[in-house]
Amino acid sequence: MNSAILITYNEDDVVREALALCDSADYKVLHSIKQDFLQAPKYGISTGKIQELKDIIISAKPDVIVFDEVLKPSQNYNLASELKIEILDREALILKIFEKRSSNAESKFQVNLAQLRYEMSRAKEKVRLSRMGEQPGFMGLGMFEVDVYYNDIRRRIVNTKSKLVKVGKQRELHRQARKRLGFKIISLAGYTSAGKTTLFNFLTDEKQDESNELFTTLSTTTRRVSINQEAVLISDTVGFISKLPAYMIEAFNSTLEELLYADIVLVMIDASDTLYELQKKFKSCFKTLNEIGVESYKMIFVLNKSELLDEDYILEIVDKLGLREDKKWIAISAVTGKNVKELKKLIAKIFQN
Ligand SMILES: Nc1nc2c(ncn2[C@@H]2O[C@H](COP(=O)(O)OP(=O)(O)O)[C@@H](O)[C@H]2O)c(=O)[nH]1
Ligand SMILES: [Mg+2]
Known part of the structure; x- marks a missing residue:
């Protein structure tokens, strides 16, 4: 590290x-x-x-x-x-x-495109400054070199976009390949710092003694857990990020693609956020998950950090987020382990149906 x-x-x-x-x-x-x-x-x-x-x-x-x-x-x-x-x-x-977590050809190109756009916006400033003549050798580049650099980025953007069009069609095949592994999959989604990694570690630490060739080949963000004596895979996904610039949204959404393999998506919510933040993040999360095609019946809304809050307040959050109607929810603490057993029971129940 x-x-x-x-x-x-x-x-x-x-x-x-x-x-x-x-x-x-x-x-x-x-x-x-x-x-x-x-x-x-x-x-x-x-x-x-x-x-x-x-x-x-x-x-x-x-x-x-x-x-x-x-x-x-x-x-x-x-x-x-x-x-x-x-x-x-x-x-x-x-x-x-995103680069570290892009797992398929499409998301690699999406991330690459976002990286090029990042460079492009910076190249623009370099060009502008060198044209103003005030800083002709801006960052060691002469005006001619700045132009070459700028045009090169532009060409690579066009190139990456055309690759993206071709690769889009391969998606479905990937998804089917993953399913064939034959294991049920639980994915963790939600905003950065909601406690996804903490819950992931809490759930998987108990099982570290059991090694199995198949599982050691999985990435560090996917491990096995036992739910009701059945081996299940759990994966920690890229978190939602506040103030994500518009040009990165597609790259981010493509890293979420793996959520489509999931049988259950645990939507982690930091219940200790202010009510305003909670509602804003919940809406954006739910909307995105819907847009990429995660079905609502697979979602469990996990109100984390609940050891910091009293019961009445938690029920107020549940009301404000509209979880009471037709959604599955549970209040837990990934740090103290509060209600984690109940969460596992809820998961087992959904698997049975
Ligand atoms: N009080 C409290 N803090 C928590 C809980 N779960 C996670 N945290 C803290 O929240 C921060 C972000 O957690 P992390 O698991 O890295 O979030 P991630 O970005 O969703 O993976 C860390 O400082 C954790 O210790 C919890 O249940 N209660
Ligand atoms: Mg994390």
Whole structure:
């Protein structure tokens, strides 16, 4: 695992999400710096913070700096050359996660397209700056080279789009191949930092002694659990991300494709969010799952972190989210294990039908 210093905003839920994103991208966060403002023109962070950052880098020796805001290429360049370390801004970090988790040809091309769009928007600024003549050698590139670079990205975008059209038709075959493994599959979905990985670990840690050749070949995000003495596969999927830029939505949705293999989708909800956040995230999650074709009867809505809340409040959440009518829900804690047994019973019951 690589290491990182995280620079993020000074708000608990934002910090929690940023840490969970770093975790998904396989970065161990050695130190977090929390700021009220991350859009200073030169470095994103205020100039006065630079010396402190340098000292932290010397003592912690991270591989990268994760900057939890979108940086312009000039800001990224200024920071990287001042600190002599690679800088990943929020969008670059998200793209790394998608890249790591794209599992089929279609989603690989979708992620590639998003990466090219990321570069394109930055190339535009380079072209603009070099045309203004103020910075003819912007980032070591002359005007001619900037044009070549820009046109190259444009060509690759066209190319990737045409590959996407061809590959789209292979999807159905993949899905059938996975089904033939013959195991029931449970997938975890929901926003980043809702507690998917914590529940995944809680459910699978109990079973680590049993190894089986077939299972050792699975990715680290798919493992086996026993439900009612039956072996079942559980997989931890890419989390929904707040403030996802529009050009990344298709790449994200394509990484969710694996949810279509699932017999049950556990929709993890951080019940300790504010009611406003809860409703907003719930709506967006439910809508996306519907759009990619996950059927409602397969979903169990898991209100996690419920050990932090009292029963009456949990029922209020259930009402506000409209879970009472025809939806299956359960309040658990992935940390204390509260109601996890009941969750397993609910899963077993659905499998029986
Ligand atoms: N209090 C409490 N915290 C939890 C619970 N489940 C997860 N967390 C915390 O929430 C944060 C995000 O959890 P994680 O499993 O990484 O979320 P993911 O992004 O959905 O995989 C971590 O700090 C966890 O310790 C829970 O049941 N109760
Ligand atoms: Mg996770």
